[in-house]
Amino acid sequence: MNEYRDLRVALLGCGSVGAQVARLLLEHGDELTARVGARLTLAGIAVRDVNSKRDVDLPIELFTTDAERLVQGADIVVELMGGIEPAKSLITLALQGGADVVTANKALIAAHGKELSATAEQVGAQLLFEASVAAAIPILRPLSESLVGDHITRVMGIVNGSTNYILDRMDRFGDSAEDAAKVASDLGFLEADPTLDVEGFDAAQKATILARIAFHTEVPEAAVHREGITKITAEQIEAAKHAGLVIKLLAIAERVTGSDDTEGVSVRVYPALLRRDHPLATVYEGKNAVFVEAEAAGELMFYGAGAGGAETASAVLGDLVSAARRHIVGGPGIIGSLHADLPVLPVGEIITSYQIMLEVRDEPGVLAKVATILAEHGVSAASVEQNTSKGAAGHAALIIGTHAAREADLASTVAALANDSAVTEVLSVLRMEGAA
Ligand code: NAP
Secondary structure, eight states: OOOOEEEEEEEEOOSHHHHHHHHHHHHTHHHHHHHHTEEEEEEEEEOSOTTSOOSSOOOGGGEESOHHHHHHTOSEEEEOSOSSTTHHHHHHHHHHTTOEEEEOOHHHHHHHHHHHHHHHHHHTOOEEOGGGTTTTSOOHHIIIIITTTSOEEEEEEEOOHHHHHHHHHHHHHOOOHHHHHHHHHHTTOSOSSTHHHHTSHHHHHHHHHHHHHHHSOOOOGGGSEEOOSTTOOHHHHHHHHHTTEEEEEEEEEEEEEOTTOOEEEEEEEEEEEEETTSGGGGOOTTOEEEEEEETTTEEEEEEEOSOOHHHHHHHHHHHHHHHHHHHHHOSOOOOOOOTTOOOBOOGGGOEEEEEEEEEEEOSTTHHHHHHHHHHHTTOOEEEEEEETTSSSTTEEEEEEEEOOEEHHHHHHHHHHHHHSTTEEEEEEEEEEOOOO
């Protein structure tokens, strides 16, 4: 029998994810020991209330409310408390003491990842956070290791399960936005504060992390262009369906060349149209997926569960084993470098296409007028469909699909259309993504 060295693992938090991590560590201890080459000993679990009922039966003597003390004696700290404080101070304390840290805390990594990674680098410790984006789906390690020799051009993900669930119900079951949100809420899909999901904050946090890893560039949360799904209507979903499209809330991080030839990145979250044959179009219910485009590898798709205690614990355990192996071997951790330091370009610089729905006066010359406004702004129409049966009497609905153009030109086109006397209402404007 091999004599294994002990690595002391401190677990901070024992909620949905933490309890599953503790269970897996205890149940699979021998197997993990053989895989790591060291014994992972659960040294303790810090919580707020040691007497709370847990999802998993765990020895009571493991629990403590003294998180600082637990951290100080640990080789590896697994932070699963959530929130900014005390998680940030405890992670800093752990790293400064030379411990490696694994966390699933997207809010913390999005806001303070740069600073925490710098602390880790200074002391040669590792900070791993695979579970912070799309939970069970391995995406940060593929981006930072498997694809590190390639040149990633775009990362486009469905990274918020709740909003995907709502949009999917509206699309496949014809629910209204309110009914779909109610079902999502009843099933526990929405965060306690639903604005984090429906206004795109959660997806924006994940987008900053994806951008940082894919493009070696710090992207502050404030630099992410963010639009939620609250304005999406059943009519827009229907119109998309009719055109062979589907609306998904996308988190996009992309290399872009600005109008003055600046090389930069664009990071944005918004509901967008996708063709129904795009791989992301068939991501149903609360599932997540990330679609990656790289120069040499081409298109790759990572799909799976974006939430759940056991699912998230799987990614945490993966990081824990990786951290433990390196702890034994020594050497610097896999710290995502920010060397590229590309500028984050405003959303006006992206190149995309629009689907614009207008209500117009049903009279001669209107189509020509609309075409002239598009041409004046350097935007060309790929398709125009007129529907006289919709809208008030004497009016028609016009659905215009544009060719790709710079967002700033598309936005000024829409503004000019809104101001024209032939247009009575701009019913909807959606971006179209996923085209080559
Ligand atoms: P949770 O169920 O709310 O559990 C939080 C745990 O942390 C509880 O055990 C709580 O102790 C403990 N805790 C909170 N504040 C504390 C403090 N000040 N001192 C000591 N202990 C404290 O959270 P969760 O859903 O497991 O999520 C954990 C992390 O994983 C979060 O960062 C979350 O964003 C991330 N994540 C979760 C999921 C998911 O599906 N749940 C998916 C991906 C990422 P008590 O039990 O005593 O209250």
